[in-house]
Amino acid sequence: MGKITGFKEYSRSNYEKISPEVRIKNWGEMREETSEEKIRTQAARCMSCGIPFCSAGIMLPNGASGCPLHNLIPEWNDMVYRGQWKEAYERLSLTNPFPEFTGRVCPAPCEGSCTLGHIDEPVTISSIEYEIIEHAFQNGWVKPAKAPATGKRVAVVGSGPAGLATAHYLTSVGHAVTVFERSDRPGGLLMYGIPNMKLDKDIIQRRLDILEEAGVAFVCNTEVGKDITAQELVDTYDAVVLCGGATRARGINVEGNDAKGVHMAMDFLTANTQNILAGETQESKISAKDKHVIVIGGGDTGTDCVGTSIRHGAKSVHQFEIMPEAPDKRDTNTNPWPEWPKKLKTDYGQEEAIYLTGSDPRSYEINTTKIEKNEAGEVTAVHTVQIEWKRDALGRMNPVAIEGSEKVWKADLVLLAMGFTGPEDTIPDELALKRDLRSNIQATETDYKTNVEKVFTCGDMRRGQSLVVWALQEGKLAAGEVDRFLSGDTDIY
Structure with a gap:
């Protein structure tokens, strides 16, 4: 704990947004630059409490509590306070594959369960996470995750946050990963579901370039189940991971719902x-x-x-x-x-x-x-x-x-904009995949296996409409189970 009395001395001060008058005239991200001094001061508010609820990532009756990725938040808060930015990045990247995404678009369940937030305003965890990863990119610390080739080939269907996380971790242990995406660009929800002012597409491309350098192959404009059959992937690859999301949008059942406009x-x-x-x-x-x-x-x-x-x-x-x-x-x-x-x-x-x-x-x-x-x-x-x-x-x-x-x-x-009702039917129907009562692909949180041999699923396609941070965690855990299936054990956790 860097500043023992920090939480008593400093008030919460989150990042500033560009004024509405200015930002509505363009599609740029809304965040104003923040001084390093301010970020280190905010990190000093972390109490380094005995039980860091911010890292818990558990489900309570009224929703999630803490970070689903189990980020080591008090540790990297302390490092930021001390100016140890590289060490903070290394600590953050142990649990989070893409902090540049969560630092921008995650609603921060970590802050909702911050112990300081029980008595005062919570620590600005999300802003600190954003600054750590941006420091890392600016200083060239973010490198492709590579390992000796295992000879195993994995097909990942869908390039949203779950698919990208799955690809990242499987590539990091040496498996050859091909990601199939029906749109013209990878990124899924990140690319086309979140506007530029929240997540600039150059930020996504920056990460995609690193994944490609690590060895991930992206096949775009290819819809599995139409342009290529799901069974062909099952027959061709050593494992298949379905990360297609919950993309069936909820409509409105009223007179005139078919109107133009x-x-x-x-x-x-x-x-x-x-x-x-x-x-x-x-x-x-x-x-x-x-x-x-x-x-x-x-x-x-x-x-x-x-x-x-x-x-x-x-x-x-x-x-x-x-x-x-x-x-x-x-x-x-x-x-x-x-x-x-x-x-x-x-x-x-x-x-x-x-x-x-x-x-x-x-x-x-x-x-x-x-x-x-x-x-x-x-x-x-x-x-x-x-x-x-x-x-x-x-x-x-x-x-x-x-x-x-x-x-x-x-x-x-x-x-x-009324949410989604589950995954589309094309792939599940073709492979005769079992589904739960909410129509999601059935697979447990322990092994992410479907009822079809060597076919796995994770993210919104398995758990239903959820947060980007949950998709990243599911992608990581599913990658670990695929690695275990292919290699007999895994170091992904």
Whole structure:
């Protein structure tokens, strides 16, 4: 523990964002540069507590608590405080293959269970992690992970965070890994599901270059199950790891859901990123420019739709959330520490909307009842009703419409950001893979094996829609089990 009284002397000070006035005019990352002195001061707030709940990564009744990767957070906080940046990077990379991703997009369950956060504001763990990995890249410490070839070949299906983590670890012990990706670029959700202002695509490419230098082969524009059969991979490779994600988006079952101008959020975000990568030579295929936009869904993807629509130049943006507004502070009776604190969060998209209009774009406890369209089939309005949550005879909470609360909202573009229902059917149907009650591919957390010999699965395809940090952990653990299957033992853990 570098500064014994640091947590008493210093207040929490997270990184600064570029002002909404400036950042809505471009697609650059929103983070202002932070001085080394500030980061070291923030690291000094770590209490190096006897039981580091921040590293726990366990599931509690109300969600995850601590880092799923079991990052050695107090250790590298101490090293940062002392200015030992290389040692901090070496400690961080023991558990986290891609800190540049989690340091940017992870909601930081580690901070939610920080012991200091029990009595004060938690340590800025995410910001410190970001600074460690950026120091490492700037100083050339990040090297390809190579090992003598084992002669074993592994096919990884999907190049999102789980697939990239799997490929990284398997390559690091000498197996030859080929990653199949149906899009034109590797990265999956990281590349096309998260906007540039949160995760610049050069950051992803920087890591992809290192993976390729280590020996990972990427085969893009190739959809397994269509362009090449899954069985062909099983027959050709020594092992196959399915990391295709939970990409079946949840639709909306109301009249008019087939109107022109109603799109899945991921289609909207993907089209925008593709346009940016092409040099913005034309307007995005799905554009919010000069449109009244309704975003249905209150999560991170909904926020990304709000921020993207604002940058397109939308006339108005409204965001619907069927759940109640969260409290300003943690309810210690129903949501005690070290559970993830369920409290109101105003993210970058809402901040930008507030800057432009003076009001929060979110409406809570609101349900869409109809999407109105004109004779040309184009969306013109969205009908809603306010709801309240009531418990039924079986104790289940159900939304009940409030009489007289109906409202009609003008709309030219409706974006559905209501999450995902599981993996697509093509590969599971072809290989006759067993699935759980939520339609995910069935495999345990102990061996990640499916019911088909030498076929493994991990990430969202196995556990359902989740965080990038969980995908990285599952990719690491699955790689260890594949290595054990191929070699009889493993050093991946």
